[in-house]
Structures are given as C-alpha cells and as structure tokens.
Amino acid sequence: MPSKLLKVTPLGPLTFLKEYNNAISISVDNICKVPVLFRLQSTVWGKFKMHPRWGVLSPNEHTQCRITLVGGVELSKRDRDRVILVCMTAPINSVDMDFTSAFWRRNICYDPMVEKHSMSFQQSNDGKQETVERRSVPTYWR
Numbered sequence: 817m818p819s820k821l822l823k824v825t826p827l828g829p830l831t832f833l834k835e836y837n838n839a840i841s842i843s844v845d846n847i848c849k850v851p852v853l854f855r856l857q858s859t860v861w862g863k864f865k866m867h868p869r870w871g872v873l874s875p876n877e878h879t880q881c882r883i884t885l886v887g888g889v890e891l892s893k894r895d896r897d898r899v900i901l902v903c904m905t906a907p908i909n910s911v912d913m914d915f916t917s918a919f920w921r922r923n924i925c926y927d928p929m930v931e932k933h934s935m936s937f938q939q940s941n942d943g944k945q946e947t948v949e950r951r952s953v954p955t956y957w958r
Contacts, residue, residue: 821852822873822903824933830883831938838885842935844901846873851906856881859898863889866899872906883935891939901933 823845832838846852855870865884873879883899891897 821846821848821905821931822854822901822933823847824901824935829936829938831940832885832891833940838887838939840883840937842881842883842901843878844873844881845878846875848905849875851875852903853906854901854903856883856899856901859896859900860892862886863891863897864899885937885939891937895936897937899935899937901935902930903933904930 825843825845830840830842832840844854852873853870854873856866856868858864858866863886865886867882868879871879881901885891
C-alpha cells in the first residue's frame with residue numbers, strides 16, 4: 817500500500833460559521849497512482865450531514881465534500897465530535913452502489929490497510945470564531 821493515498825485540505829480544526837449555514841467544504845485529492853475508495857463517517861450519529869459520503873477517485877482526481885452541522889445541534893465542549901475520512905486502494909475502478917456498501921461493511925476502519933484522516937471542528941458565535949484551548953496531542957491519540 818502506498819504511504820499516502822489522499823490529501824485532505826484544509827487541515828486543523830474547521831469552524832462552522834452561521835453565515836455559511838454551518839457548512840464546510842473540504843477538498844479531497846488522490847495523490848497516488850491507483851484508484852482510491854473513500855468514505856466519510858462521523859463519531860456522533862445525527863450531528864453532521866455529509867455529501868458525498870463515499871466515492872472512488874481515479875489517480876490525480878479530486879472532489880469537494882460538504883460537511884454540514886445539523887440545525888439546532890451544538891458541538892461537544894470536549895472536542896469529541898469528529899468526522900473521519902477513511903480510504904484505501906479501490907478494488908474496483910467505477911462506483912457500484914451495492915458492491916461499495918458491501919465492501920465497507922467488510923472492511924471496517926480498524927483494518928491496518930485503511931488510511932484515516934480525522935477532522936475536528938469549532939462552532940462560531942455570531943460570526944466570531946470560538947477559540948478552544950487544545951492539548952498538544954497527536955491526532956491518532958484523540
């Protein structure tokens with residue numbers, strides 16, 4: 817498996833702003849020479865809407881994913897609400913809904929062949945960015 821499959825930008829804590837309908841766009845770029853299958857999943861059910869939730873990226877292809885904080889929901893004060901982008905080399909070259917959903921049921925995120933990109937979030941208060949003191953801990957320990 818290549819050491820790095822996808823490049824996800826922007827990095828760092830992402831801020832949901834009310835003026836942008838509590839939505840954030842991230843760019844996902846395939847930086848390897850093989851097709852990559854990706855999936856977005858949340859650590860908390862029902863707080864986020866994500867589109868697209870999964871897909872296959874050909875070499876050097878990129879896509880924009882939109883993550884929206886559901887209305888009336890607040891983020892955890894303990895920085896536990898995350899979205900994780902998991903990816904691995906694709907066993908197929910095109911998107912087949914039945915095959916892809918069956919594939920992710922069998923290849924859970926604990927598989928060592930699965931690359932993970934974790935995203936944390938902040939929530940703004942009337943357009944002002946809320947600053948949260950964060951411990952200096954590597955992402956994979958959170």
